[in-house]
Amino acid sequence: MLKNRVALVTGAASGIGREIAERFASEGARVTGFDRAGEVAIRGDVRVPEDVERAVDQVMAAEGRIDVLVCSAGVREIGDIYTMPTEEWDNVIAVNLCGTFYFCQAAARWMREGGGGAIVNISSVGGLIGLARRPAYTAAKHGVIGLTKSLARDLGPAGIRVNAICPGLIRTPLTEQYFVEDAFEEGLRSIVPQGRAGVAADVADAALYLASDQSAYVNGVSLTVDGGWLAEKSFAAGEAAASTFLAANETVDGP
Ligand SMILES: NC(=O)c1ccc[n+]([C@@H]2O[C@H](COP(=O)([O-])OP(=O)(O)OC[C@H]3O[C@@H](n4cnc5c(N)ncnc54)[C@H](O)[C@@H]3O)[C@@H](O)[C@H]2O)c1
Secondary structure (H helix, E strand, C coil): CCCCCEEEEECCCCHHHHHHHHHHHHCCCEEEEEECCCCCCEECCCCCHHHHHHHHHHHHHHHCCCCEEEECCCCCCCCCCCCCCHHHHHHHHHHHHHHHHHHHHHHHHHHHHHCCEEEEEECCHHHCCCCCCCHHHHHHHHHHHHHHHHHHHHHHHHCEEEEEEEECCECCCCCHHHHHCHHHHHHHHHHCCCCCCECHHHHHHHHHHHHCHHHCCCCCCEEEECCCHHHHHHHHHCHHHHHHHHHHHCCCCCC
């Protein structure tokens, strides 16, 4: 699906980014991984615009073009709003939101020269709802969706599509800590209609679709990959009210 396409993937040393890089390579793409750690082609920090420029320049020098960009580098905080250090807020916004912007900007300049491209930004269900105890992460991921929509409008005329993915709970090093207790997975089964946590391959499949010509007319969307979790959650939260509503409506044919 990506034969001979040139792809750059951030956060490629771990979890979802790594899975996407491997999947794209198995679909014929020439993939360059970027990360601040681990075994990747280019080491750098998404918070540093010079690192981002250097990475994009390096891919251009080696490959002559960039067809696909995936922004998967991310961190999140878990904490108390009353005591959260402002440095933590700054860092989570810088990695998830600013880093995504820097990469989109740098890659788009070359994609325009090359006649087009596809950008896939990894947001989160936290970009769609308010997650408790994660204010910076939630704000940053909402920001990624706003950025994606804005860029879809600005870059569309240059043949560049920009879409986001909103993963639900995906088992990766980022979320591994939740799985230490068996009760967590049991609880997950009851709130996720698919009955399981996601795996990185679930997100890689969606990224492959959005990066490929299969999604040629898809631009500016946020694709939720959460096993139906958000759909279930919104209903479960209002279940009492909903059942009252449904019962009330069953009597419409009555006297
Ligand atoms: N795992 C989930 O349940 C889940 C759910 C929704 C969204 N996401 C998002 O998916 C993306 C990938 O998450 P993951 O679960 O694979 O996490 P992960 O921790 O396994 O991988 C994240 C990668 O980003 C890299 N990274 C972090 N800060 C960086 C920086 N400043 N510069 C360069 N690289 C940096 C890390 O080194 C790491 O390799 C993130 O944006 C995350 O917010 C994950």
